[in-house]
Amino acid sequence: MWVYEKKLQYPVRVSKCDPLMAKFLMEQYGGADGELAAALRYLNQRYSIPDKVIGLLTDIGTEEFAHLEMIATMIYKLTKDATPDQLRAAGLGDHYAAHDNALFYQNASGVPWTASYIQAKGDPIADLYEDIAAEEKARATYQWLIDLTDDVDLQDSLKFLREREIVHSLRFREAVEILKEKRDEKIYY
Amino acid sequence: MQKQLDEEYYRLLHELQAVDFVLVELNLYLDTHPWDTQAIQQFNHCSQNRRQLAQQFESMYGPLMNFGHSYSGAPWQWNDAPWPWQV
Numbered sequence: 527m528w529v530y531e532k533k534l535q536y537p538v539r540v541s542k543c544d545p546l547m548a549k550f551l552m553e554q555y556g557g558a559d560g561e562l563a564a565a566l567r568y569l570n571q572r573y574s575i576p577d578k579v580i581g582l583l584t585d586i587g588t589e590e591f592a593h594l595e596m597i598a599t600m601i602y603k604l605t606k607d608a609t610p611d612q613l614r615a616a617g618l619g620d621h622y623a624a625h626d627n628a629l630f631y632q633n634a635s636g637v638p639w640t641a642s643y644i645q646a647k648g649d650p651i652a653d654l655y656e657d658i659a660a661e662e663k664a665r666a667t668y669q670w671l672i673d674l675t676d677d678v679d680l681q682d683s684l685k686f687l688r689e690r691e692i693v694h695s696l697r698f699r700e701a702v703e704i705l706k707e708k709r710d711e712k713i714y715y
Numbered sequence: 716m717q718k719q720l721d722e723e724y725y726r727l728l729h730e731l732q733a734v735d736f737v738l739v740e741l742n743l744y745l746d747t748h749p750w751d752t753q754a755i756q757q758f759n760h761c762s763q764n765r766r767q768l769a770q771q772f773e774s775m776y777g778p779l780m781n782f783g784h785s786y787s788g789a790p791w792q793w794n795d796a797p798w799p800w801q802v
Binding site: 537 | 778
């Protein structure tokens with residue numbers, strides 16, 4: 527069961543209409559290392575992971591949906607006042623033709639999201655290593671996105687998300703250690 | 716229908732986001748450090764604090780959560796804007 531809370535995890539403000547930046551941000555919306563991929567990856571892996579780390583996957587997976595909503599808010603705010611001409615100039619003419627101003631789960635190049643971005647191997651260590659890699663890749667993407675804009679309001683929200691990736695990565699690394707301890711215990715008993 | 720949002724709305728929302736951030740952080744930390752009783756104490760303390768803050772926010776600006784986790788006035792307030800991406 528999930529319940530919705532009518533607020534963002536962290537404020538999202540933008541200081542200008544910038545459809546080109548919105549296009550870049552789609553990488554974190556429907557891209558391979560984006561928030562949708564992250565949420566679906568963790569919430570799916572948790573059914574076959576040892577009990578000790580189910581809570582962590584549930585909580586981080588849930589937080590990723592809050593991040594997805596923040597990215598959606600950025601894209602929405604950066605494009606809501608854009609004319610078709612402005613969208614076209616930003617390389618979003620084909621997006622406009624298919625979706626108008628609607629959001630869509632695709633990456634910055636317009637490639638739709640696919641489940642092949644994520645894996646559930648049934649092997650807890652393999653899954654957690656994938657999760658650590660995913661967080662590090664997302665952290666890198668947030669850095670490139672911060673570099674791509676001079677909007678300090680937008681940068682502030684992106685920096686928050688970049689820091690969350692670092693914390694998630696750390697927690698997943700600890701989860702690996704917890705499972706290793708458990709695995710080593712089994713050798714003696 | 717969009718309510719008129721005053722400075723108090725943003726102040727309270729910000730305060731709630733701040734305490735909720737601490738709670739998310741403590742929650743994830745405790746998921747991998749379940750024996751840290753000091754962190755658990757802090758978690759429970761913040762949890763109580765956030766409950767009061769949320770109650771105050773909701774009494775002024777309507778329900779934060781669906782499915783019975785918040786009360787509603789009449790008419791049904793859940794549909795009322797603003798939604799998170801509109802503020």
